[in-house]
Amino acid sequence: MALIVQKYGGSSVADADSIKRVAKRIVDTRRGGHDVVVAVSAMGDTTDELLDLAHAVAPIPAPRELDMLLSSGERISMALLAMAIHSMGFEARSFTGSQAGMITTAEHGSARIVDVTPFRVREALDDGAIVIVAGFQGFNRDTRDITTLGRGGSDTTAVALAAALDADVCEIYSDVDGIFTADPRVVPRARKLNVVSAEEMLELAANGAKVLYIRAVEYARRHGVMINARSTFSSGQGTYVLAEGMTAPEGSEADQMEEPVVAGVATDLSQAKITVIGVPDVPGKAAEIFKIVARSGANVDMIVQNVSAAATGRTDISFTLPKAAASAALRALAHEQADVGFENLVHDDQIGKLSVVGAGMRAHSGVSATLFEALSTTGINIEMISTSEIRISVVVRGDDLAEAARVVHTAYGLDGDTEAVVYAGTGR
Amino acid sequence: MALIVQKYGGSSVADADSIKRVAKRIVDTRRGGHDVVVAVSAMGDTTDELLDLAHAVAPIPAPRELDMLLSSGERISMALLAMAIHSMGFEARSFTGSQAGMITTAEHGSARIVDVTPFRVREALDDGAIVIVAGFQGFNRDTRDITTLGRGGSDTTAVALAAALDADVCEIYSDVDGIFTADPRVVPRARKLNVVSAEEMLELAANGAKVLYIRAVEYARRHGVMINARSTFSSGQGTYVLAEGMTAPEGSEADQMEEPVVAGVATDLSQAKITVIGVPDVPGKAAEIFKIVARSGANVDMIVQNVSAAATGRTDISFTLPKAAASAALRALAHEQADVGFENLVHDDQIGKLSVVGAGMRAHSGVSATLFEALSTTGINIEMISTSEIRISVVVRGDDLAEAARVVHTAYGLDGDTEAVVYAGTGR
Numbered sequence: 001m002a003l004i005v006q007k008y009g010g011s012s013v014a015d016a017d018s019i020k021r022v023a024k025r026i027v028d029t030r031r032g033g034h035d036v037v038v039a040v041s042a043m044g045d046t047t048d049e050l051l052d053l054a055h056a057v058a059p060i061p062a063p064r065e066l067d068m069l070l071s072s073g074e075r076i077s078m079a080l081l082a083m084a085i086h087s088m089g090f091e092a093r094s095f096t097g098s099q100a101g102m103i104t105t106a107e108h109g110s111a112r113i114v115d116v117t118p119f120r121v122r123e124a125l126d127d128g129a130i131v132i133v134a135g136f137q138g139f140n141r142d143t144r145d146i147t148t149l150g151r152g153g154s155d156t157t158a159v160a161l162a163a164a165l166d167a168d169v170c171e172i173y174s175d176v177d178g179i180f181t182a183d184p185r186v187v188p189r190a191r192k193l194n195v196v197s198a199e200e201m202l203e204l205a206a207n208g209a210k211v212l213y214i215r216a217v218e219y220a221r222r223h224g225v226m227i228n229a230r231s232t233f234s235s236g237q238g239t240y241v242l243a244e245g246m247t248a249p250e251g252s253e254a255d256q257m258e259e260p261v262v263a264g265v266a267t268d269l270s271q272a273k274i275t276v277i278g279v280p281d282v283p284g285k286a287a288e289i290f291k292i293v294a295r296s297g298a299n300v301d302m303i304v305q306n307v308s309a310a311a312t313g314r315t316d317i318s319f320t321l322p323k324a325a326a327s328a329a330l331r332a333l334a335h336e337q338a339d340v341g342f343e344n345l346v347h348d349d350q351i352g353k354l355s356v357v358g359a360g361m362r363a364h365s366g367v368s369a370t371l372f373e374a375l376s377t378t379g380i381n382i383e384m385i386s387t388s389e390i391r392i393s394v395v396v397r398g399d400d401l402a403e404a405a406r407v408v409h410t411a412y413g414l415d416g417d418t419e420a421v422v423y424a425g426t427g428r
Numbered sequence: 429m430a431l432i433v434q435k436y437g438g439s440s441v442a443d444a445d446s447i448k449r450v451a452k453r454i455v456d457t458r459r460g461g462h463d464v465v466v467a468v469s470a471m472g473d474t475t476d477e478l479l480d481l482a483h484a485v486a487p488i489p490a491p492r493e494l495d496m497l498l499s500s501g502e503r504i505s506m507a508l509l510a511m512a513i514h515s516m517g518f519e520a521r522s523f524t525g526s527q528a529g530m531i532t533t534a535e536h537g538s539a540r541i542v543d544v545t546p547f548r549v550r551e552a553l554d555d556g557a558i559v560i561v562a563g564f565q566g567f568n569r570d571t572r573d574i575t576t577l578g579r580g581g582s583d584t585t586a587v588a589l590a591a592a593l594d595a596d597v598c599e600i601y602s603d604v605d606g607i608f609t610a611d612p613r614v615v616p617r618a619r620k621l622n623v624v625s626a627e628e629m630l631e632l633a634a635n636g637a638k639v640l641y642i643r644a645v646e647y648a649r650r651h652g653v654m655i656n657a658r659s660t661f662s663s664g665q666g667t668y669v670l671a672e673g674m675t676a677p678e679g680s681e682a683d684q685m686e687e688p689v690v691a692g693v694a695t696d697l698s699q700a701k702i703t704v705i706g707v708p709d710v711p712g713k714a715a716e717i718f719k720i721v722a723r724s725g726a727n728v729d730m731i732v733q734n735v736s737a738a739a740t741g742r743t744d745i746s747f748t749l750p751k752a753a754a755s756a757a758l759r760a761l762a763h764e765q766a767d768v769g770f771e772n773l774v775h776d777d778q779i780g781k782l783s784v785v786g787a788g789m790r791a792h793s794g795v796s797a798t799l800f801e802a803l804s805t806t807g808i809n810i811e812m813i814s815t816s817e818i819r820i821s822v823v824v825r826g827d828d829l830a831e832a833a834r835v836v837h838t839a840y841g842l843d844g845d846t847e848a849v850v851y852a853g854t855g856r
Binding site for chain 1: 444447448451478481482484485486487488489490492493494496497499500503504506507508509510511512514515520521522524527548572
């Protein structure tokens with residue numbers, strides 16, 4: 001008998017029928033002899049609808065009240081899910097974030113979990129009940145107010161509960177079968193991975209893969225929680241995300257795999273590129289520029305500085321950042337143009353980022369050569385390059401990104417024998 | 429500077445525009461120099477929609493989870509209302525029932541308030557904030573679970589808060605201008621009352637008047653809370669409901685009124701009549717019958733027993749009860765027919781009940797004669813009669829009820845000079 005934490009996203013509980021289907025899945029797990037704790041998101045588009053209402057009554061909703069509002073979405077879904085399980089003859093108890101002991105910082109809208117005190121969850125498990133916990137929300141001890149965890153909060157709720165309860169596995173359900181070697185909508189020959197290491201998963205998620213949220217994976221890695229990403233709509237085993245020292249459960253498809261050099265190819269069309277032209281090539285200018293950009297609220301991703309042209313004593317600095325943050329960053333830079341002394345700003349939102357991720361890169365040479373050769377053979381131009389210990393990323397034209405992903409996927413021998421089934425949604 | 433508790437029903441906060449209108453009304457009260465605490469219901473049809481969802485996932489929803497589900501409706505409306513006030517430049521803080529200290533019994537769906545510990549409400553008032561409290565919900569200390577108060581719960585929340593905070597007045601807003609001498613949809617010449625005594629209000633509410641809930645009026649009477657029933661959509665002073673020893677506020681329309689003998693005429697089409705025919709006229713038979721009816725879950729209202737026919741030694745017993753409870757009561761009686769020994773059951777759901785209510789009846793004679801004469805002149809037959817110290821009720825044919833109400837209203841001199849404005853909704 002194991003203790004299993006499951007997380008179901010909004011699309012898995014979008015209506016009464018989906019809720020009943022998820023209830024059955026939970027009951028089946030319980031019938032398998034396991035203790036089950038479930039973290040659940042708000043139904044379908046509830047959160048967006050509540051946000052729309054908030055903006056209809058207040059241009060800038062008060063953060064405390066916005067968290068109070070949004071946290072009601074998960075109360076609805078968790079109560080309905082508990083009722084559905086109850087009516088199948090199983091004892092089920094729902095708990096809000098604060099009832100479940102999800103203690104967070106006080107930052108409304110992006111609170112971080114600082115402690116988990118799941119006394120009532122344990123009590124309910126001891127009573128033989130299935131426990132349903134509202135995802136995405138917590139409670140601050142000082143203000144005694146409800147908080148929300150921000151994007152991907154329900155994944156984090158599930159992982160944090162799994163850590164606090166010392167669960168055997170944290171199953172994160174969505175509408176895709178697991179983690180793929182690439183986005184199947186971009187690369188039809190993408191294959192589902194049986195296992196992926198947590199560090200690879202972090203790089204994939206940070207570079208465009210959308211099945212798991214970085215925060216949740218990071219939390220799982222730090223607290224030694226085994227994540228199993230799988231589909232609500234099929235019985236496949238999904239993908240095990242293994243932190244250091246973990247092995248996939250016995251009997252799973254995953255326990256006999258040899259580790260490949262490259263785990264997957266991630267694609268990302270959400271970034272824009274800004275080039276600051278004619279920056280005086282004196283120490284401290286780059287720091288000045290990126291301080292201005294940071295103050296505008298943007299997270300810079302890749303940075304490339306050209307070699308200075310000796311004749312002018314000036315250089316160009318390019319960087320990428322989320323498209324949504326570009327206009328604020330441009331305005332901030334333009335505002336300080338005289339002080340910084342650069343000549344011009346160029347904005348390009350037609351870029352695509354391709355990343356190749358694999359823990360095997362540490363031990364194998366020639367991994368980057370394969371990437372560059374595959375792209376050059378296809379005539380795709382590389383505009384920027386950045387690397388980490390287990391990742392190589394390149395920026396190409398956005399229009400070239402899909403083709404680039406397909407040829408690189410083939411070049412690393414990742415192609416499957418059949419085309420992957422593609423779902424419409426994203427699983428949130 | 430006064431402390432004013434206000435309650436807004438679901439139709440007053442049905443959408444973003446209504447919420448903004450209510451927010452403005454609250455802000456205007458605050459601008460008048462008063463402290464304001466608001467109890468708010470769920471938006472429009474939210475509660476019914478949540479109930480539909482519950483029944484779609486579970487034929488008989490688990491009561492604990494149903495309360496968790498339904499209580500989310502008020503969290504949504506209260507957070508939106510607080511945001512709207514905030515964006516008008518006023519500090520506002522919303523609290524759930526449990527945060528506001530509404531301590532209840534553990535009966536899910538029909539919990540009773542046993543204590544109110546509004547520490548956080550007081551703190552927020554001391555900080556100069558407008559306080560918004562979720563109506564209809566509370567918290568049980570033993571189970572640590574969320575409860576709901578049942579029908580009219582938000583009115584009760586408001587009155588209980590007013591009592592605990594020692595507020596000057598509890599304003600209950602709906603879409604009607606106050607308490608009328610009759611339902612204006614039935615009696616077009618009905619007049620708004622400026623004051624009504626709590627005991628009259630209880631009789632009116634118990635006999636079909638729908639503006640205030642009995643529980644809330646009873647709570648107000650017991651704890652000495654002055655209720656002011658008024659409209660969200662007009663600036664009229666509404667009706668003051670005064671417990672013993674209270675007088676209407678100085679300067680209100682109400683403080684110079686002479687108390688009339690009859691306060692109002694209530695009509696009720698929600699009851700059915702059951703007649704048990706040929707009951708053996710021996711002691712204990714009535715008790716037997718009403719025990720059976722009570723066990724079926726029905727609340728019996730009026731009872732009439734005919735004089736026994738000497739020849740047969742049998743009598744007929746008629747009683748009224750809510751239409752919705754009639755079929756269960758009939759089944760229960762039929763099941764025990766042999767034991768009780770009655771001959772037949774007759775069910776009549778085409779009845780109407782007319783009640784005349786007035787504290788002045790205690791001191792004046794001839795009040796009932798006016799009623800009977802008015803009806804007999806119009807040729808309306810009286811089928812049953814019951815009285816209390818300050819009320820006379822009669823049962824007539826349902827089709828005759830409106831006409832009966834109009835002639836009785838005229839006979840007691842209650843008619844106004846103009847026809848009342850009639851609204852579509854009920855204010856909940």
